[in-house]
Amino acid sequence: MLPKFYQTHLRSILDANQYIVLNILIELLQGQKQVRLERLAANLPLPILFESRRRQLQRFLISPKLAISTVWFALSS
Numbered sequence: 548m549l550p551k552f553y554q555t556h557l558r559s560i561l562d563a564n565q566y567i568v569l570n571i572l573i574e575l576l577q578g579q580k581q582v583r584l585e586r587l588a589a590n591l592p593l594p595i596l597f598e599s600r601r602r603q604l605q606r607f608l609i610s611p612k613l614a615i616s617t618v619w620f621a622l623s624s
Contacts (some may be wrong), residue, residue, distance in 0.1 A: 549573065556622055559619055560612050584608075 548608065549557070558566055585590050587615075588601035595603075 552622070557618070560617055560621075565607065565610070565612065570605075572604070582609075 557569065561569065571591065572587065572591055575590055576582060579586055579590065584601060584604055588597060588604050591604065592601045593603070609615070
């Protein structure tokens with residue numbers, strides 16, 4: 548799991564659904580041996596079609612809210 552200061556910061560920049568997807572994604576990354584979008588989408592526990600999960604992950608990962616300047620640099624200042 549993420550340290551408390553990361554959780555607080557991420558909750559402030561992400562909406563509730565995005566924060567939940569991020570937590571699920573972190574757990575998936577810890578359990579998977581290969582980091583491929585298709586593999587993560589196949590194991591994402593959402594009640595939608597595989598292609599929809601893959602597209603949702605794609606959109607989530609390219610979100611400007613997850614940019615280094617938003618997530619990392621804000622913590623260092």
